[in-house]
Amino acid sequence: MNASAQELAALLPPGFTLGVATAAFQIEGALDEDGRGPSGWDAFAAKPGTIVEDHSPAISCDHYHRMPEDVALMKELGIDSYRFSLSWPRIQPGGTGPVNPAGLDFYDRLIDLLLANGISPMATLYHWDTPLPLEEAGGWMNRDTAYRLGEFAAIAAAAFGDRVTRWVTINEPATVTTNGYALGMHAPGEALMLKALPSVHHQLLGHGLALQAMRAAKVRGEIGMTNVYSPMVPATVNPLDKVSAGIMDVAQNRLYADPVLLGQYPDVIRAATFFSSSFNPSSEDMDLISQPLDFYGMNYYMPTRVGAGPGDGAMPPGMAEAMGEDLSGAPGAFHVASFPDTETTAYGWPIKPEYLSVALAEMAERYPDLPPVYITEGGASFEDIVVRDAATGRRIVPDERRLRYLADHIRTALEATRAGGAAEAVDLRGYYVWSFMDNFEWSAGYKQPFGLVHVDFDTRVRTPKASYYWLQEVLAARNTAGADVGHEAADAGRQPVTADVEQPTVSAAVVPPIPAG
Numbered sequence: 001m002n003a004s005a006q007e008l009a010a011l012l013p014p015g016f017t018l019g020v021a022t023a024a025f026q027i028e029g030a031l032d033e034d035g036r037g038p039s040g041w042d043a044f045a046a047k048p049g050t051i052v053e054d055h056s057p058a059i060s061c062d063h064y065h066r067m068p069e070d071v072a073l074m075k076e077l078g079i080d081s082y083r084f085s086l087s088w089p090r091i092q093p094g095g096t097g098p099v100n101p102a103g104l105d106f107y108d109r110l111i112d113l114l115l116a117n118g119i120s121p122m123a124t125l126y127h128w129d130t131p132l133p134l135e136e137a138g139g140w141m142n143r144d145t146a147y148r149l150g151e152f153a154a155i156a157a158a159a160f161g162d163r164v165t166r167w168v169t170i171n172e173p174a175t176v177t178t179n180g181y182a183l184g185m186h187a188p189g190e191a192l193m194l195k196a197l198p199s200v201h202h203q204l205l206g207h208g209l210a211l212q213a214m215r216a217a218k219v220r221g222e223i224g225m226t227n228v229y230s231p232m233v234p235a236t237v238n239p240l241d242k243v244s245a246g247i248m249d250v251a252q253n254r255l256y257a258d259p260v261l262l263g264q265y266p267d268v269i270r271a272a273t274f275f276s277s278s279f280n281p282s283s284e285d286m287d288l289i290s291q292p293l294d295f296y297g298m299n300y301y302m303p304t305r306v307g308a309g310p311g312d313g314a315m316p317p318g319m320a321e322a323m324g325e326d327l328s329g330a331p332g333a334f335h336v337a338s339f340p341d342t343e344t345t346a347y348g349w350p351i352k353p354e355y356l357s358v359a360l361a362e363m364a365e366r367y368p369d370l371p372p373v374y375i376t377e378g379g380a381s382f383e384d385i386v387v388r389d390a391a392t393g394r395r396i397v398p399d400e401r402r403l404r405y406l407a408d409h410i411r412t413a414l415e416a417t418r419a420g421g422a423a424e425a426v427d428l429r430g431y432y433v434w435s436f437m438d439n440f441e442w443s444a445g446y447k448q449p450f451g452l453v454h455v456d457f458d459t460r461v462r463t464p465k466a467s468y469y470w471l472q473e474v475l476a477a478r479n480t481a482g483a484d485v486g487h488e489a490a491d492a493g494r495q496p497v498t499a500d501v502e503q504p505t506v507s508a509a510v511v512p513p514i515p516a517g
């Protein structure tokens with residue numbers, strides 16, 4: 001038994017949810033099957049040069065065809081909850097109008113299988129795969145898309161509202177606006193810089209309309225939304241660095257959280273209204289956006305170190321994908337700097353678990369009425385190797401760094417939010433690992449694996465990594481200790497499916513690596 005698994009299990013409060021997360025476009029493949037319509041991401045990824053090595057999302061993990069196998073792996077893992085997203089273009093191919101019954105059927109089967117295996121479904125309505133006709137009509141720059149999301153929410157609520165445990169309306173609007181509309185590194189590839197501001201408001205309005213539609217449909221589950229949060233750290237004590245970090249804080253964090261949790265945009269953004277006449281939020285819009293939530297979803301990956309001026313011109317590797325080259329609209333006004341002496345992920349993201357405590361504490365301080373919080377994503381990409389277990393000949397993936405990342409971050413979150421912790425005011429209810437399996441990491445293609453489960457993108461063979469077995473130990477240790485296992489599925493009584501999971505008989509650490517294959 002892994003000591004860190006035991007220790008972490010002992011820290012888990014009763015009822016704390018441990019989950020895994022994915023998103024439809026990143027795992028499903030089957031883009032042209034069973035009546036799915038194209039999305040803005042299909043079109044963007046098809047353009048040469050948009051995705052690393054022109055990797056294609058066409059098959060990805062092939063989850064659309066292998067869903068029962070994947071649920072079986074989740075069951076073996078012993079996870080409480082699975083966060084997935086509903087593919088809007090699979091369910092409503094035109095983004096408005098007729099519904100595709102085959103699309104609904106896929107998620108019907110997924111949700112039923114999860115519940116039959118005691119795994120509670122958390123469904124995200126919008127994880128970036130805008131139906132192409134809506135994208136072509138302006139996407140999130142067009143206010144109409146918000147109403148279309150409200151309509152889609154009503155469809156999803158009618159179909160699955162009786163069984164989904166938790167709903168996330170939208171995922172990381174900051175990334176959609178920054179990478180998609182301001183800088184052009186994600187779909188739809190627009191580089192509008194500050195003129196992208198309306199896409200913020202329209203996404204948040206879409207959240208509000210979706211929430212309203214689901215409340216009207218009286219869904220059984222709880223409803224929240226998910227923002228990414230990165231504490232902004234001035235590079236030095238220089239006041240200009242502090243100002244620069246403050247600007248980034250507004251641009252990446254407060255712009256998205258304040259309207260939802262305080263009912264207003266940050267002052268500096270309200271003052272910037274003149275940049276675009278269409279960014280003119282009414283009080284009716286703000287009321288929709290700030291309706292009470294059952295929970296708030298927070299994605300945490302890393303802090304961001306910010307300095308004034310252009311820096312040395314070099315952005316830490318991977319930061320461009322994550323944060324954008326420049327958010328100010330005036331190139332060189334400030335820059336993202338590396339943290340000294342800090343281990344990084346394959347993306348170049350700094351590994352700083354202590355800043356998860358800072359993030360939670362800042363949330364508590366800024367938002368006195370913060371609802372219960374789920375960390376809806378956290379995880380790390382590393383270059384994994386597949387090795388063969390000397391004793392059994394089975395494939396194993398010794399990803400001790402990912403395991404450590406997860407152990408350190410989950411422990412930090414638990415310690416920060418318990419009595420006497422830096423963020424004790426936060427009612428933290430759960431942590432979802434990004435990601436259940438390696439997948440299509442947007443413009444980084446298959447180059448940044450985040451999974452607990454390795455996917456061979458030639459054969460689609462799944463191999464659980466050491467981090468998977470570690471999390472399995474955490475969950476088993478928690479259950480042995482007699483804690484409230486937090487199984488939330490409404491109907492856990494049906495027959496479980498079984499997985500053909502090959503467990504290594506000896507620890508990866510003692511097996512000499514041999515090449516994959």
Ligand code: BGC
Pocket residue numbers: 023026171172175228299377434441442450
């Ligand atoms: C997104 C995921 C993404 C992950 C890692 C989050 O921004 O919600 O879709 O794969 O971070 O980059």
